[in-house]
Amino acid sequence: MRYWFPYPLLSLSLLALWLLINQSLSPGHIVLGTMLGIAFAWVMVNLQPDKTRLKTFGRIVILTGHVAVDVVRSNIAVMSVILRTKTRPVNSGFVAIDISLRDENALALLACILTATPGTAWLEFDRQTGVLLIHVLDLQNGQNWIDLIKRRYEAPLKEIFE
Amino acid sequence: MNHLTDLPVWAAIPVCILLLLGSAITLAGSMGLIRLKTFYGRLHAPTLGASAGTILICLASMITFAVLQNRWIIHEVLIIVFVILTTPVTLMLLGQSALYRDRIEGSNDVPRKATGEDADTSAADI
Amino acid sequence: MNELFIIWSILASQVLLGLAMGCALFRMARGPRAQDRILGLDALYINAMLLLLTFGVRTANSIYFEAALIIALLGFVSSIAFAKFLMRGEVIE
Numbered sequence: 001m002r003y004w005f006p007y008p009l010l011s012l013s014l015l016a017l018w019l020l021i022n023q024s025l026s027p028g029h030i031v032l033g034t035m036l037g038i039a040f041a042w043v044m045v046n047l048q049p050d051k052t053r054l055k056t057f058g059r060i061v062i063l064t065g066h067v068a069v070d071v072v073r074s075n076i077a078v079m080s081v082i083l084r085t086k087t088r089p090v091n092s093g094f095v096a097i098d099i100s101l102r103d104e105n106a107l108a109l110l111a112c113i114l115t116a117t118p119g120t121a122w123l124e125f126d127r128q129t130g131v132l133l134i135h136v137l138d139l140q141n142g143q144n145w146i147d148l149i150k151r152r153y154e155a156p157l158k159e160i161f162e
Numbered sequence: 163m164n165h166l167t168d169l170p171v172w173a174a175i176p177v178c179i180l181l182l183l184g185s186a187i188t189l190a191g192s193m194g195l196i197r198l199k200t201f202y203g204r205l206h207a208p209t210l211g212a213s214a215g216t217i218l219i220c221l222a223s224m225i226t227f228a229v230l231q232n233r234w235i236i237h238e239v240l241i242i243v244f245v246i247l248t249t250p251v252t253l254m255l256l257g258q259s260a261l262y263r264d265r266i267e268g269s270n271d272v273p274r275k276a277t278g279e280d281a282d283t284s285a286a287d288i
Numbered sequence: 289m290n291e292l293f294i295i296w297s298i299l300a301s302q303v304l305l306g307l308a309m310g311c312a313l314f315r316m317a318r319g320p321r322a323q324d325r326i327l328g329l330d331a332l333y334i335n336a337m338l339l340l341l342t343f344g345v346r347t348a349n350s351i352y353f354e355a356a357l358i359i360a361l362l363g364f365v366s367s368i369a370f371a372k373f374l375m376r377g378e379v380i381e
Binding site for chain 2: 017020021023071072075078079082083085090092094096111112114115116117118119120121122123124133135137
């Protein structure tokens with residue numbers, strides 16, 4: 001079973017994507033989408049991604065809610081920064097954070113979260129030292145950002161992935 | 163005019179508000195491209211249009227067609243998912259390559275690499 | 289009254305998105321360095337996609353949505369390719 005369907009979740013989401021693109025639920029499209037999903041799952045086997053087991057689904061829901069709230073809040077913050085550049089100079093800067101996450105998928109998710117929220121951008125992660133370099137648009141206090149990211153994103157991601 | 167005359171008032175008002183708000187936020191983000199002084203500052207600007215602008219405008223068109231033609235046009239959902247998934251990846255790679263270029267040129271505005279001076283980015287390819 | 293209101297607000301949002309495209313185009317044409325130009329191009333793609341969506345609302349033609357989907361996909365791929373090119377000097381390794 002595991003041999004024929006190496007990544008069942010990926011196959012299912014590819015099938016859903018295929019049906020959404022074609023906007024139909026006809027049997028032909030379902031068969032074609034299933035075949036595509038299984039074929040691409042085999043392609044993924046050759047790419048050899050790290051397998052991770054997700055734990056604690058409640059945590060995932062809470063994290064998603066946090067991210068949504070933060071995206072809305074930082075949208076407003078960045079907009080006010082941009083619209084007030086004439087009166088108030090922008091003090092942006094780099095922040096280096098020591099993080100202890102090592103799981104590849106967790107790091108990728110953290111990168112997407114940080115870059116999707118306006119106001120913070122992921123620049124570089126050094127795998128030897130575990131130092132993450134981000135750029136913050138409205139940098140008042142670097143320590144605040146470090147604490148925020150460690151508490152709000154890194155701890156839940158660690159709980160989910162490790 | 164055409165089909166939009168059939169839109170009832172209770173649906174027209176949120177559609178108008180969402181459209182105007184979404185495009186205004188996108189405009190604010192693009193103004194950031196002009197107004198901000200450094201490249202790394204400008205890196206934050208397009209995220210506004212990509213996250214808030216896309217979601218609001220797609221919501222407006224979803225409401226319109228759900229009310230008018232009584233069918234959910236699914237393409238908006240796909241557009242939201244694609245844009246949300248892909249924009250961070252683009253900006254991340256762009257920021258990384260800008261950092262790499264600045265380091266090669268020996269610019270003093272960017273922080274040095276933590277381990278030594280070699281500008282090898284092969285370890286940082288996420 | 290009602291339809292006038294919605295037509296005008298669609299028009300206004302199209303004008304706003306056009307201005308946003310102008311800003312992105314300015315950064316693309318002007319940008320001091322190559323990464324600025326690519327950033328401008330990426331923003332231009334997203335703004336053009338949103339403009340197509342408003343056209344779709346205005347005309348109720350589903351072709352516009354498919355075009356917006358394709359722009360979203362191809363814009364992503366081209367920006368990634370440009371960013372890779374800046375970093376390594378080649379796109380496919």
